[in-house]
Amino acid sequence: MGRVIAWLARTGSPPENMNIAIVGGGIGGLATALALIQAGFTVTVYERSAELVDQGAGITLAPNATRVLYHLGLGPQLEETSVTPPQTEYRHYRTGAVIMRMMTRNFLQMYGAPYMRLHRWDLQHAMITRLTEVAPGALRLGASVEQVEPRGERVALKFADGGEVTVDVVIAADGIRSAIREALFHPAPPVFAGFVAWRGLVDTAVLPPHLCESAVAFGQGRHINRYLVRRGELLNFIAVAHRDKWEAEGWMIPAPLDEFLAEFASFDEGTRTVISRPVRGQVYKWGLFGRPWLERWSSGRVVLLGxxxxxxLPFLGQGAANALEDAMILTRCLVAESTPERAFALYQQTRAPKVRAATEQAAQRGHRYLGEPNADSLKGNEPGAEYAYDAVAGPLGG
Ligand SMILES: Cc1cc2nc3c(=O)[nH]c(=O)nc-3n(C[C@H](O)[C@H](O)[C@H](O)COP(=O)(O)OP(=O)(O)OC[C@H]3O[C@@H](n4cnc5c(N)ncnc54)[C@H](O)[C@@H]3O)c2cc1C
Known part of the structure; x- marks a missing residue:
């Protein structure tokens, strides 16, 4: 309520009079909707998928990410299904010898927010349930945005089915292949980053207990990260290998199990046992892509997020965390500033240095993983300053 009064005093109109469209119902779009609604804004999320489906994958949420999710009221649901491992071991791919340990159970005391491992669907489901409770009808599925057309202080969104809406602000949270980014900001497509990834989930009932743990095995330009999700009922693995080229698009491409296992045949027996038992023998593969750094994230009343x-690149486990931070900071900037344009400038000023550092660190880590597996190649894997970042109450501005 205090925020609404402060907004009224500055702008003369209540925030719910500002009509905000979010394009994309992924982690960034849903978090932004929840944060804006909590601050009193009127929001509609347009998601192109006709239904949101379980994509069979896990996600790591460091304290800087869970801090935002707790603030949005999602803590109790996430606690029901998440796993906080006591530690993660980094091991030599062939011998299994431990090279480094990251202790994670004490993160709540260290950073004021926990470290969580989740099934992505459990996170998405918690966010959608909350959005449906606080703003029934705010999520429109099967709404694929084809065109964004700035019209003075308004913006028109045109949909694939021929529909059109005009709003005050558009937040483009439409992912790495963002058509809005390409149309309004930078026309080039994403660039292949030189890595291919496979993922799978294993029912822990079919694994010996000592393999149901958090561990990363790496060497020979490859690595396999495995961890428990969903109350420990499932173990998620992501395996990554270096490649010179990749052409397929999407991240639901089924991969033949024998081809995948052959790729990682030199790994230690425990790791091979885990990856040989995915649920229904199903493994998916996809190429990792990047984009050049963008100096400006907004144009008039349209702003990019996540x-x-x-x-x-996923090697820092911070992509979704940064989308969640964006959601919180952009909301706070819209509350703090008198116009969307000023809010977008403050948002970019607050976020760009932090995000750029994380982006560069993730790329460097990926390249270090290509080298010999030793303490040197793991430098920087210790918890960093990013875990302490407070998007909920930290300062705005540079
Ligand atoms: C292998 C891998 C592992 C990862 N692991 C982690 C991790 O452990 N921790 C972490 O923090 N991050 C991780 N990430 C990164 C994280 O998944 C992303 O950074 C995060 O999902 C970005 O969220 P987003 O909302 O910006 O985009 P997305 O999640 O991609 O959502 C975009 C949404 O927009 C929709 N959309 C697209 N175009 C349109 C359109 N024209 N109209 C309407 N809707 C549209 C899409 O359907 C989608 O729902 C990982 C990424 C990869 C590839």
Whole structure:
């Protein structure tokens, strides 16, 4: 309520009079909707998928990410299904020898927010349930935005089915292949980053207990990260290998299991046992892509957020975390400033240095993983300053 009064005093009109469209119902778009609604704004999320489906993958949420999710009221649901491992071991791919340990159970005391491992669907489901509770009808599925047309202080969105809406502000959270970014900001497509990834989920009931753990095995330009999700009922793995080229698009491409296992045949027996038992024998593969750094994330009343603004390689486990931080900071900037344009400038000023550093760090880590597996190649894997970043109450501005 205090925020609404402050907004009224500055702008003379209540925030719900500003009509905001969010394009994309991924982690960034849903978090932005929840944060804006919490601050009193009127929001509609347009998501192109006709239904949101379980994509069979896990996600790591560091304290800087969970801090935002707790603020949005999602803590209790996430606690029901997440796993906080006591530690993650980094091991030599062939011998299994431990090279480094990251202790994670004490992160709540260290950073004021926990470290969580989740099934992506459990996170998405918690966010959608909350959005449906606080703003029934705010999420429109099967709404694919084809065109964005600035019209003075308004913006028109044109949909694939021929429909059109005109709004005050558009937040483009349409992911790494953002069509809005390409239309209004930078016309070039994403660039292949030189890595291919495979993922799968294993029912822990079919694994020996000592393999149901958090561990990363790496060497020979490859690595496999595995961790428990969904109350420990499933183990998620992501395997990455270096490649010179990649042509397929999308991240639901089924991969033949024998081809995948052959790629990682030199790994230690425990790791091979885990990856040989995915649920229904199903493994998916996809190429990792990046984009050049974008100096400006807004144009008039349109602003980019999450992967649409700044995709980063997954080696830091911070892509979704940065989308969640964007959601919180952009909301606070819209509350703090008298016009969307001023808010977007403050948002960019607050976020760009932090996000750029994370993007560069993620790329460097990927390249270090290509080298010999030793303490040197793991430098920088210790918890960093990013875990302490406070998007909820930290300062705005540079
Ligand atoms: C292998 C891998 C592992 C990762 N692991 C982690 C991790 O452990 N921790 C972490 O923090 N991050 C991780 N990430 C990164 C994280 O998944 C992304 O950064 C995050 O999902 C970005 O969220 P987003 O909302 O910006 O984009 P997305 O999640 O891609 O959402 C974009 C949404 O927009 C919709 N959309 C697209 N175009 C249109 C349109 N024209 N009209 C309407 N809707 C549209 C899409 O359907 C989609 O729902 C990982 C990424 C990869 C590839």
């Amino acid at each position: 992967d649409a603004a700044h995709p980063m």
